[in-house]
Amino acid sequence: MVRLSDAPASPELVHDPVVNDKVREGVVTALRAALGDGLIDSVIKPNDDMWVRVSAAVWQQAGRVLRDTVGCDYFCFLSAIDWMPSPYGRGEDDPTAPPPERDTAIKQGYTGGETRMQVFARVTNLTKHFGVTIKADVPDAQPSVDSWVTVYAGANWHERETHEMFGIDFRGHPDLRNIYLPTDFEGYPLRKDFPLLARMVKPWPGIVDVELLPGDDTDDEPAVPAEPA
Amino acid sequence: MTDLADRQKLSYIAAQAADARLNVELETEGMTLNIGPQHPATLGTLRIIVRLDGEQVVWAEPGLGYMHRGYEKLTEVRTFPQVTALVNRIDWLGSFANEVPFILAAEKLMEVEAPPRAQWIRTVLFELSRIANVSLFLGDLGVQLGAITPVFMAFRDREYVLNLIEGATGGRFHPNFDRIGGLKEDLPAGWITETKQVMKKLRNFCDQMEDLLFGNEIFQSRLRGIGVIPAEVAKQYGLSGPNLRASGVDWDLRRDQKIALAYDKVQFKVWTHPDGDSFARCWIRLQETREATKIVDQLLDGIPSGSVMAKVPRIIKVPEGEAWVSTENPLGEMGYYVISKGDLGPFRVKIRSASFNNISVVPWVLRGVYVPDVISILASLYFILGDIDR
Numbered sequence: 075m076v077r078l079s080d081a082p083a084s085p086e087l088v089h090d091p092v093v094n095d096k097v098r099e100g101v102v103t104a105l106r107a108a109l110g111d112g113l114i115d116s117v118i119k120p121n122d123d124m125w126v127r128v129s130a131a132v133w134q135q136a137g138r139v140l141r142d143t144v145g146c147d148y149f150c151f152l153s154a155i156d157w158m159p160s161p162y163g164r165g166e167d168d169p170t171a172p173p174p175e176r177d178t179a180i181k182q183g184y185t186g187g188e189t190r191m192q193v194f195a196r197v198t199n200l201t202k203h204f205g206v207t208i209k210a211d212v213p214d215a216q217p218s219v220d221s222w223v224t225v226y227a228g229a230n231w232h233e234r235e236t237h238e239m240f241g242i243d244f245r246g247h248p249d250l251r252n253i254y255l256p257t258d259f260e261g262y263p264l265r266k267d268f269p270l271l272a273r274m275v276k277p278w279p280g281i282v283d284v285e286l287l288p289g290d291d292t293d294d295e296p297a298v299p300a301e302p303a
Numbered sequence: 304m305t306d307l308a309d310r311q312k313l314s315y316i317a318a319q320a321a322d323a324r325l326n327v328e329l330e331t332e333g334m335t336l337n338i339g340p341q342h343p344a345t346l347g348t349l350r351i352i353v354r355l356d357g358e359q360v361v362w363a364e365p366g367l368g369y370m371h372r373g374y375e376k377l378t379e380v381r382t383f384p385q386v387t388a389l390v391n392r393i394d395w396l397g398s399f400a401n402e403v404p405f406i407l408a409a410e411k412l413m414e415v416e417a418p419p420r421a422q423w424i425r426t427v428l429f430e431l432s433r434i435a436n437v438s439l440f441l442g443d444l445g446v447q448l449g450a451i452t453p454v455f456m457a458f459r460d461r462e463y464v465l466n467l468i469e470g471a472t473g474g475r476f477h478p479n480f481d482r483i484g485g486l487k488e489d490l491p492a493g494w495i496t497e498t499k500q501v502m503k504k505l506r507n508f509c510d511q512m513e514d515l516l517f518g519n520e521i522f523q524s525r526l527r528g529i530g531v532i533p534a535e536v537a538k539q540y541g542l543s544g545p546n547l548r549a550s551g552v553d554w555d556l557r558r559d560q561k562i563a564l565a566y567d568k569v570q571f572k573v574w575t576h577p578d579g580d581s582f583a584r585c586w587i588r589l590q591e592t593r594e595a596t597k598i599v600d601q602l603l604d605g606i607p608s609g610s611v612m613a614k615v616p617r618i619i620k621v622p623e624g625e626a627w628v629s630t631e632n633p634l635g636e637m638g639y640y641v642i643s644k645g646d647l648g649p650f651r652v653k654i655r656s657a658s659f660n661n662i663s664v665v666p667w668v669l670r671g672v673y674v675p676d677v678i679s680i681l682a683s684l685y686f687i688l689g690d691i692d693r
Contacts, residue, residue, distance in 0.1 A: 121561070123627060148554075149541040150629075151655040155642065164648055165380040183625045183642055196627065196640070196655075200538065200554045207627060207640075228540035231663040239375075254368035254692065263376055270380055278380075 097202055098124045101144050108139040115185040125207045127185035133193070133210045134220035134246075141225055146197035146206055149226035152233060154193045154212070154240040157182050160266040165273030187211050193219055193242060197226070218243035239264035333361060338677065349662075349688055353669065353677060360677060363669035365662060370692040378652040383409050383483060383619050386649065390639075391477040393656055394690040396439055397432035397633040399468065402481040405652075407563060408628040408641040409483050412621045416563055421485035421611040426565040427498075427602050428471065428480070429630070430595045434505055435464040436633035437592045440685050441512050444585055447682040448525050453516055460508040463501045470494055483619055485612035495603050502596040509593040517586060526582035530668050530680035533579055540667070541660035544635025545591060546684060548575045549583035556631035564630070569601040581676075581683035588685070620647055634658050634690055658690035 095118060102116045105126060112132030117125040128136040140146045157180045167173055180190055189211040198205040212219055221244035222229035233244040234253040241262035244250060252259065261268050338351040350366035374393065378386050390405055391398040403425055410416065417425070442457020465475045471490055472478035480487050516522050532542065537550040547554060555573040557566040574590040576583035621643040629638025635657030644650045661684055668684075669677055 125625070147535075148538045149660075150636070150638070151541070151640075151653065151660075153640075153653045155651055159644075160379065164646075181644075183623075194640075200552060203559050205627070207625075226539050226541075227536070227667070228660055228663055231659065252368075254371040263373065268376075270376060273380060 095120055097204055101140075101204075101206060102126065104143050105136065105139055108143060109136055112136065117184045123205070123207070125184045125209065127187065127209045127211075130210045130212060130219050134222060134225060136208060136210075137195075137197075137222050137225040140197050140206060140208065144199065144206070145201065146199045148198040148200050149228040150196040150198055150205065152193065152195035152222060152229050152236060154191055154236050154242055154264075155183075155209075156191055156240065156264065156266045157187065158190050158266045162269055162273070165270050166278040185209055189214050191217055191240060191242065193236065195222065195229075195232075212242055216243075217241060218245055220245050221247040223247055238262070241265065336674070349686070349691070351665070351669075351677070351681070353674070355674065358673045360669050360672050360674065363666055363677070365665050367692055370688050372689075372693065374693050375652055375654055378649055380648065382647045383621055383649065386652070387481055388477070388479050390654070391479055392689055393654065393693055394436070394632065394634055394637070394658070394687045395476060396687055397436035398474075398476055399428045399472070399478045399480060400432040400436075400630070400632045401637065402479070403429055403564070404628045404630045404632075404637055405639045405641070406481045406483055407630070408626045408639045409619075409621055409643075410563070411626045411628060412624045412641065412643050413483065413615070413619075414622075415484050415613055415615055417485045418610050418613055419565075419607045420489075420609045421613075422563055423565045423568075423602055423606045424471075424486055424490060424611065425481065427599055427606075428468065428478070429564065430599050430602070431464055431468055431498075433595045433633040434592055434599075435461050435468065437588050437595075438464070438505065438508065440588055441516070441585075441592070444682050445516055447678050448522060450516065450519075450522070453512060456508065456511065460505060463504055467494070467498055467501055470497070482612065484615035485610070489611050495606070498603060499600060502599050505596045506593060509589060509596075512589060517589065523582060525675075525679050526580065526585060526683065528578075528580050528582075529676050530581045530672065530683065531579050532664060532668055536664065536667065537579070540664040542635070542664060543657050543660065544631065544633070545587040546584055546635060546661050548573065549587045550579035551575055551577045556629060556636060560629075562628070562630065565602060566598075568605065569598050571598050571601075581679055584683040584685070618647070620645060621649070629655065632657055634685065634687060635661055637690075654693050656690045656693055658686035658688075659693070662686050662691055 098118045101124065105113045109128060109132050112129050112135070113126060114129060115127045159176065159178055161176065163176060182192065187209070191212040192209050193212055194207060194209040196205055196207045210219060219242065221233055223233065224246065231253060233247050234250060236242055237244060237250050238252045238255050239262060334355045336353050336355055338353060350369070351363060352366060353363045354361040374389050377389055381389065386405055387402045390401045393401045438457050438461045442454035445453030468478060469475045471494055472480035532550050534550040534552050537547050537552065553573060553575050558573055571594050574587050574594065576587055623643055623645040625640070625642050627638060627640045629636050636655065637657050638655040640653035640655070641649050642651045668680060672680065
């Protein structure tokens, strides 16, 4: 019997495994040429990854440039970051004591930022093997940004999720209904000032057991059973 | 190039017009059919609302959220080592594979690398998760199409793999075995020999499945040419894994990225299929299962000796920074965008799960198909509810 797996598959492509940082620099150049001042900052970690930040006004246009000029036609994800430190800490406060003082300074990560909320997305170039993480500041007063649905069709559900979780509006999105939460849900759960209710009703019991790591008590080498291969 | 969304909008208008015509001209009514939330074809509580014109789907809309557990919020009150217990439950059929990208992201931020032996064992367990996950798919696929035998075979042979995972990690379903800097324990004695025997059984299982299912005429006629997703659409929706490769896109994160796993030490073939139909998606998964058994065999032949744990501090604080790591999980690209502020726990974790993107193409691909094909298309796209809802 001839099996289907005996049939030849598509010819295997030869890929260059070394992702070239020059390609990443080329991405920044292409974005700068197309967006001008719209491209605010970029970070390239050598032989690892890259981040760019654009202004909210060119968010959609930047997506188009990434898709058509840079060739990142694979849509990975879209979401948002709330950079405000949580007023509840990590939910481990003693409920009987007054809440401790916390640092409330907003400090953004790579490529900086000016606002509390940022949208960010990742797209990938499948032929040259690199991905780009792109961020944009979302205005604090009226958190809204242009929709990517017309650029990447897959952004549809991601924007619905971001909308219900962070309260960011996506202008031009055809259908911004809730995707996970009930329709009448109030509040935006992934914002840092939304309390995690499970921790509110039942306080954190504290660290009760700490698992020992191998070789933690003794200075001996951890025993490696010699397996005959 | 017309934008995909424009086309989508046009076809949506056309669908609404067709719906209106149904009522007015022919004095017939369209029907809204609710598939799920509990339906065998949905592998969990996914609800699909389809509007029907006779036997044909006018539009379809998945209803999610029956199992949303808010893991992205929960990670913010956990320490880094605790997060693995959460993410185990995302794709529960291939649990170990969920832990790996998160741990790799944390290691990347800490600039720690697991010892070679840990990396190899991670890769072996990763591939075993793939086999456990996809072998169940092959059995379940038969059930969706009316063949009862394959599911019994699949459950029987998957059990061998789960026993191996249990033997190495102590957990059948939720191993929680990966640690920052390495693994919890080394492999037990005799595990390698047994794994090799099981891999032979699994290859035999793949052959049987191929003869029993994939060569079957009814099976082929139910899947060939049904639910075609072109490469351009697949990429725009972010389909990944076998669903993407079935559309002819040669992209596999095991081969195409630099990652601290042992995939660059083994020879394996990345299967693609030019058709993009339901059959192609199922066929790719079958080939990948067989390929995974070969990867496991090669890895077992060359596991280096040494420790399975790097020197890491007892209380793990991850330095400030952002990292994205994704791996080729059984269902597709699974990745974590981890932001740390130098604390015990992550500041924010964005979980990119494969099924969420894979299933977002459903409204597009179900338009115009017949009702029985809805089931086979959903089965061939293959999703795990925990992987959609997170």
